[in-house]
Amino acid sequence: MxxxxxxxxxxxxxxxxxxxxxxxxxxxxxxxxxxxxxxxxxxxxxxxxxxxxxxxxxxxxxxxxxxxxxxxxxxxxxxxxxxxxxxxxxxxxxxxxxxxxxxxxxxxxxxxxxxxxxxxxxxxxxxxxxxxxxxxxxxxxxxxxxxxxxxxxxxxxxxxxxxxxxxxxxxIGAQQSADFVTASFARQIALIESGKQEPVLKVGNLEASRDxxxxxxxxxxxxxxxxxxxxxxxxxxxxxxCSGQPRKIHDILDEMLAMSNVAIQVTEDPERMRPSDIPCATGSAQAIRDTTGWKPTTNLKDTLQHLLTYWRGQVKA
The missing domain is CATH 3.40.50.720 (NAD(P)-binding Rossmann-like Domain)
Structure with a gap:
């Protein structure tokens, strides 16, 4: 032990x-x-x-x-x-x-x-x-x-x-601060669904791809x-x-919006645009895979659903 x-x-x-x-x-x-x-x-x-x-x-x-x-x-x-x-x-x-x-x-x-x-x-x-x-x-x-x-x-x-x-x-996952992109999406969707935010979701750069x-x-x-x-x-x-499989933030948002039955408008917020943003950030996990055999096993869609469920609970509480 x-x-x-x-x-x-x-x-x-x-x-x-x-x-x-x-x-x-x-x-x-x-x-x-x-x-x-x-x-x-x-x-x-x-x-x-x-x-x-x-x-x-x-x-x-x-x-x-x-x-x-x-x-x-x-x-x-x-x-x-x-x-x-x-x-x-x-x-x-x-x-x-x-x-x-x-x-x-x-x-x-x-x-x-x-x-x-x-x-x-x-x-x-x-x-x-x-x-x-x-x-x-x-x-x-x-x-x-x-x-x-x-x-x-x-x-x-x-x-x-x-x-x-x-x-x-x-x-990403439940309990992450809403300062981070997917948690921000989930929190805003939950607030909109509950009527506590107008049906406008504010975003930064959606064209960037992240791992x-x-x-x-x-x-x-x-x-x-x-x-x-x-x-x-x-x-x-x-x-x-890392996973070695970058996903465009726009696609992540689309998946999360599809999990809601509320019509939501998406708008860019200048405050959320990072000055040093880079188009794509991904890595190779060959070293850890060779050393330990580790690889990610969780489907990203399941993660996003769990994240949204968590924020719905937070907003409701």
Missing amino acids: QRILITGANGFVGQILCKILQQVGHHVIALTGSTPTQQLHAHQTLTCDILNTVALEQVVAQAQPTHVVHLAAITNVPQSFKEPLLSWQTNVIGSVNLLQALRNQAPNAFVLFVSSSEVYGASFKQGIALAESSLCQPLNPYAASKLAAEAAFNEYFRQGQPGVIVRPFNH FLDVNDVCAAYVQLLQLPERGGDYPRCFNI
Whole structure:
């Protein structure tokens, strides 16, 4: 049984990952930046700001993890433009604080750092599925801070801390913030159906294509990667988590609109148009497939239906 410390455990992915890891029999220690508003699927819940070096080291000493998943971050791209200092501090300095706490208190803990496909940035303009060796050219403060954090992790890996970096592509599902595109669609549809929003759905760039995954498939990839130390042998230090099958956002919206029996008009909202948008972002999952056998198993239509059902419940409540 692994003792797994999960930072950012009360976030969208963290809550789901805690539940999955607990269900398969691991001892889950949830680390949150503030007191969680709901019960987490964890054996222990600890609270600490990852920018507080003393408190963070005490938490790691208390948890004594064999494995760590580092999810805690500022993850919203528009927010990273509005609050770049907070993004850099949280995503880079917070990561270094964790690494140093692990070096001092749990030097053998296997750490999985959740970076982002956003680090590839301008390289997506090639229009091909990018591999982990592709050039990273970030186009926003969030992506740049994640790439800087990757550099910190690679340095600690070089000095002996075991672990890997993952670059997940767009993962979606219930409980995701409506700041993200599919959740925004679902929330607006639910509000329109309930009569709480006029029948006009506001959108950004619908022509862009993205590599969408169900959040449960992403978490399944993390679970498999956490088993790497037990498998023995050499393994890559960086893995894309993706489907390799980009979908146009317009098509995603059409599928969701077809799930509603209300007539809805779609209109572009200048506030939602990203200045650094790229036409197509997709990746190659060959490395993780070769290493663990992982591949996504959830039908995207099922994910979208689940997402819409979740937001209908939220709006009704």
